[in-house]
Amino acid sequence: MSGTLVLVRHGQSEWNLKNLFTGWRDVGLTEQGHEEAKTAGAKLAARGLKFDIAYTSALVRAQVTCQHILDAVGQADLQTVRDQALNERDYGDLAGLNKDDARAKWGEEQVHVWRRSYDVPPPGGESLRDTGARVWPYYMHVIQPHVLRGETVLVAAHGNSLRALIMALDGLSGEEVVKVELGTGVPIIYRLNADSTVASKEIIES
Ligand SMILES: O=C(O)[C@@H](CO)OP(=O)(O)O
DSSP, X not given: OOOEEEEEEOOOXXXXXXXXXXXXXXXXXXHHHHHHHHHHHHHHHHXXXXXXXXXXOSSHHHHHHHHHHXXXXXXXXXXXXXXXXXXXXXXXXXXXXXXXXXXXXXXXXHHHHHHHOSSOOOTTSOOHHHHHHHHHHXXXXXXXXXXXXXXXXXXXXXXXXXXXXXXXXXXXXXXXXTTOOOOTTXXXXXXXXXXXXXXXXXXXXX
């Protein structure tokens, strides 16, 4: 057995609440989002988890979620690396639009394709495959070495950047991964084998 990797999607953001496409737009957490992040931290603390290093994106909703978790486990000052490689999928021209308005304008099916196909990018944005093309190398070269050294690593990021990571960890196809829905502030604990394969996966639902 090797180390532990904890993935957490940020708590509810202002634009999750308003049902807007978010992507790289830098919006804060709602009250509920702050609470979800603190609860995620409390659950990890209850398991006695201590981290060796934390990774988060260049976006404040993930950074604040990360900090709430570190506060809850008593590691407020832990080394935390912020990198835009872990950012949400870039939603391009859709960012800032209401998801229901977009369905009314382009149709349910087209919007579903933009949101949940693997390799069709929204106009001016990234497909999930494009997102994976920046998330995977960052994971392989920067994050995974810590886990393989037996460390416990926190990654606080986004629905689609984490989907890309889960695709690689769980060996999912593009078709399978787009069906994976990640709850806000729900920790997923992976324990990896020394050869980097997954020994166990636990989703800490409320
Ligand atoms: O708006 C976004 O950036 C994402 C995540 O909230 O939405 P979707 O569920 O469409 O991937």
